Amino acid sequence: MIIELLTSVGIPELAAKFIFAGAVGFLAINFIAVYAGVVSVIERKVAAKMQSRVGPNRVGPGGWLQWLADGIKLMLKEDIHPHGADHFLFNMAPFLIVCGVAGAFAVLPWGPAHAIAADLNVGILYFISITSLVVVGILMAGWSSNNKWALIGGMRAAAQIVSYEIPVAMGLLPAIMIVGSLQVSALTESQGFMPWDWTAFDNPFALLGFLVFLTGSVAESNRAPFDLPEAESELVAGFFTEYSGFRFACFTLGEFAATWAIGAITTAVYLGGGQLPPSMAGMIPLSIGLFVLKTMSVVFLLMWFRWTLPRFRIDQMMDFSWKYLLPLSLVAFFGQAIYILISWDSPAMQTIVSHLLALAVLGVIFLFAGRVAYNIKIQLIPINTLSTEIGPLERAGKIAPPPAVVEEVETAEEGA
Amino acid sequence: MGKLRTELMTINMGPQHPSTHGVIRFIIDTDGEVIHRCEPDVGYLHRSIEKITEHLSWQGIVPFTDRVDYLCAMNSNWAYVMAVEKMIAVEVPRRAEFIRVMVGELNRISSHMIAIGTTDMDMGAFTPFIQLLREREYINDLLEMVSGARLTYNYLSIGGVNYDIPRNWLFKVEEFLNHFDPAMEQMNRLCTYNRIFINRMANLAPISKELAFDYNLVGPNLRGSGVKSDVRRDQPYSVYSELDFEIPVGEGFGGEVGDCYDRFMVRILEVRESIKILRQCIKMMPEGPIQAKVKNTIKPPEGHFYSRSETPRGDTGYFIESSGGTSPYRLKIRSGSFTGISITPAISKGILIADLVAVIGSLDIVAPELDR
Numbered sequence: 186m187i188i189e190l191l192t193s194v195g196i197p198e199l200a201a202k203f204i205f206a207g208a209v210g211f212l213a214i215n216f217i218a219v220y221a222g223v224v225s226v227i228e229r230k231v232a233a234k235m236q237s238r239v240g241p242n243r244v245g246p247g248g249w250l251q252w253l254a255d256g257i258k259l260m261l262k263e264d265i266h267p268h269g270a271d272h273f274l275f276n277m278a279p280f281l282i283v284c285g286v287a288g289a290f291a292v293l294p295w296g297p298a299h300a301i302a303a304d305l306n307v308g309i310l311y312f313i314s315i316t317s318l319v320v321v322g323i324l325m326a327g328w329s330s331n332n333k334w335a336l337i338g339g340m341r342a343a344a345q346i347v348s349y350e351i352p353v354a355m356g357l358l359p360a361i362m363i364v365g366s367l368q369v370s371a372l373t374e375s376q377g378f379m380p381w382d383w384t385a386f387d388n389p390f391a392l393l394g395f396l397v398f399l400t401g402s403v404a405e406s407n408r409a410p411f412d413l414p415e416a417e418s419e420l421v422a423g424f425f426t427e428y429s430g431f432r433f434a435c436f437t438l439g440e441f442a443a444t445w446a447i448g449a450i451t452t453a454v455y456l457g458g459g460q461l462p463p464s465m466a467g468m469i470p471l472s473i474g475l476f477v478l479k480t481m482s483v484v485f486l487l488m489w490f491r492w493t494l495p496r497f498r499i500d501q502m503m504d505f506s507w508k509y510l511l512p513l514s515l516v517a518f519f520g521q522a523i524y525i526l527i528s529w530d531s532p533a534m535q536t537i538v539s540h541l542l543a544l545a546v547l548g549v550i551f552l553f554a555g556r557v558a559y560n561i562k563i564q565l566i567p568i569n570t571l572s573t574e575i576g577p578l579e580r581a582g583k584i585a586p587p588p589a590v591v592e593e594v595e596t597a598e599e600g601a
Numbered sequence: 602m603g604k605l606r607t608e609l610m611t612i613n614m615g616p617q618h619p620s621t622h623g624v625i626r627f628i629i630d631t632d633g634e635v636i637h638r639c640e641p642d643v644g645y646l647h648r649s650i651e652k653i654t655e656h657l658s659w660q661g662i663v664p665f666t667d668r669v670d671y672l673c674a675m676n677s678n679w680a681y682v683m684a685v686e687k688m689i690a691v692e693v694p695r696r697a698e699f700i701r702v703m704v705g706e707l708n709r710i711s712s713h714m715i716a717i718g719t720t721d722m723d724m725g726a727f728t729p730f731i732q733l734l735r736e737r738e739y740i741n742d743l744l745e746m747v748s749g750a751r752l753t754y755n756y757l758s759i760g761g762v763n764y765d766i767p768r769n770w771l772f773k774v775e776e777f778l779n780h781f782d783p784a785m786e787q788m789n790r791l792c793t794y795n796r797i798f799i800n801r802m803a804n805l806a807p808i809s810k811e812l813a814f815d816y817n818l819v820g821p822n823l824r825g826s827g828v829k830s831d832v833r834r835d836q837p838y839s840v841y842s843e844l845d846f847e848i849p850v851g852e853g854f855g856g857e858v859g860d861c862y863d864r865f866m867v868r869i870l871e872v873r874e875s876i877k878i879l880r881q882c883i884k885m886m887p888e889g890p891i892q893a894k895v896k897n898t899i900k901p902p903e904g905h906f907y908s909r910s911e912t913p914r915g916d917t918g919y920f921i922e923s924s925g926g927t928s929p930y931r932l933k934i935r936s937g938s939f940t941g942i943s944i945t946p947a948i949s950k951g952i953l954i955a956d957l958v959a960v961i962g963s964l965d966i967v968a969p970e971l972d973r
Contacts, residue, residue: 333610337954495724
């Protein structure tokens with residue numbers, strides 16, 4: 186559309202395409218930078234809440250501008266090259282990682298099904314393959330740092346990402362089979378607003394595929410509990426041990442951008458995208474809002490995993506991919522094929538299955554939420570920082586101090 | 602094509618490594634990630650405490666014992682003052698003994714919290730560590746109320762304790778225990794019973810009874826191998842003979858007896874036993890003096906003395922050679938961390954780097970106690 190507009194004012198078609206691509210790339214990179222910043226603050230806040238801490242609260246209102254301070258600090262830091270490093274690869278690696286993730290943003294939708302920068306007819310394939318560029322960057326970073334810990338981290342990353350790419354791709358197959366297209370917009374458009382219209386709840390096999398895809402994606406983005414390549418307590422900082430300054434920021438940028446990419450593609454393919462009810466069709470801001478809400482929910486889930494679960498060991502992680510996820514994704518694939526064969530002629534069956542499944546899953550989520558709320562309720566005790574003669578639990582507001590006894594203490598301490 | 606030439610890679614783990622907890626260094630030869638040889642290199646935190654004590658008065662040594670093991674300074678104090686009390690044959694008042702047991706057990710809980718929390722953190726679960734540190738703050742508050750300090754207390758004196766407890770302190774302790782019991786269980790649900798965690802810790806680096814005896818393991822590390830050994834029971838000191846508590850041993854909670862998970866679980870069960878002891882002490886706390894009559898200038902008889910006590914790191918011994926002067930002729934500390942680290946080469950053959958981290962965590966090695 187924009188290309189047509191540009192050509193109509195006399196710009197050659199090739200130049201118009203380049204202008205469009207440049208503009209989109211510029212927007213995507215800026216979005217990534219701002220998103221990574223904001224979400225890093227959100228993640229730290231979430232982690233702080235989970236760990237009874239305060240979290241960042243100094244820069245800006247409530248600490249919400251912490252990411253600006255961090256970004257400026259990282260840009261001003263010295264760019265250190267370790268002795269004996271392979272300088273060309275060392276310089277290249279962070280940018281390859283950012284490129285790999287930013288490239289995926291070309292096929293990510295932004296709300297309405299057709300709001301995609303490049304709605305390729307093989308969009309899903311493109312997404313899976315371009316994100317593989319990240320592993321090249323990680324391997325380069327690990328190799329060129331001239332550091333044994335970094336090398337181990339890079340090797341772990343290569344093994345991990347290559348293994349988990351298969352279940353991730355296989356996990357998307359049920360959705361592709363239901364819709365019959367690899368185009369992201371088509372995958373989104375086939376869904377509706379209500380949960381039982383989502384692909385994830387179309388049938389049990391699609392749900393299985395969805396879960397396999399989500400788990401595999403967490404592993405592919407190197408986040409806990411699959412953060413072995415950068416395992417802090419084992420490998421110091423893994424493949425980016427030797428990086429500093431803005432090159433280090435690029436790794437963080439790539440990691441956070443990957444969370445958005447995972448959230449967005451999960452939402453678009455499995456969780457109904459930004460589809461609104463038919464009565465509200467065409468309300469673009471609402472659709473964008475819904476899409477962002479769903480994406481951020483997935484991102485929050487990733488944070489939740491990260492701050493709750495311990496880390497896998499390398500052999501257990503490989504086992505998990507090859508012995509559990511891959512067979513499960515195969516089950517999802519063949520099950521989906523059989524289900525399509527059975528339910529081809531009976532829309533009633535499809536409706537009943539999807540409604541029951543969606544309600545069941547929502548029920549489970551509801552029960553789980555109740556359990557979480559209960560655990561938070563029995564847990565919430567504010568932190569006490571000062572130690573006075575009043576006991577810790579009274580200060581925390583856990584119980585009221587018995588007045589008579591407290592007075593006695595004061596006199597006793599005066600006496601002492 | 603000939604056989605591919607391969608060689609082992611020597612990696613330096615520490616002294617600045619996030620999971621060696623303090624300045625401990627391991628030199629490891631690895632084939633990929635599999636460890637072929639692991640050699641601990643100790644001495645980075647050596648402060649010559651044993652030598653310094655030769656120039657100090659007997660009372661002046663107490664603050665130094667705080668620094669021997671700062672995670673359980675009360676127990677370290679206790680181990681030392683018991684040795685001196687044995688030398689000069691002084692009877693500690695009953696109330697002081699109960700106060701000592703209480704602060705000792707509180708400190709044992711706080712030390713085990715660090716051990717449990719750091720092991721969780723080494724396994725990649727960061728949240729339990731912070732939550733346990735929060736609980737530890739309450740214990741620090743309680744110990745601050747009795748001693749005025751939060752880490753190195755210098756609370757126990759030769760022949761008693763330095764200050765009496767505040768009058769509603771027992772009430773506060775009970776209140777803390779009531780809060781802590783469910784909190785600990787919640788922590789267990791968060792990480793201890795987690796499937797990923799058990800899979801990582803179970804069947805890892807098992808230490809058989811024989812091996813544990815060979816390397817002279819003590820405390821929770823020895824009990825993890827299924828040996829019911831505890832100085833508090835074997836040679837009851839203070840008022841432990843009057844108290845009712847169990848000695849938890851490793852029973853193969855996750856798999857093999859004596860694996861990392863057993864050592865980890867023994868600490869968690871010991872925290873429960875400490876809670877039991879504290880509850881009994883609250884009920885049994887007698888009135889009376891807190892300090893026996895001890896001369897200002899202590900001049901013990903000539904000879905050598907050895908006293909054992911059960912600290913969170915296990916059987917800690919203080920050997921004192923006295924020449925009858927105002928300071929020891931020689932003082933030697935026998936610590937559980939040192940034997941703990943000396944067993945690592947024997948059990949870390951063929952495990953992964955990530956496992957070595959778990960082994961170090963499960964042995965609960967504390968650098969200052971290791972090097973002194």
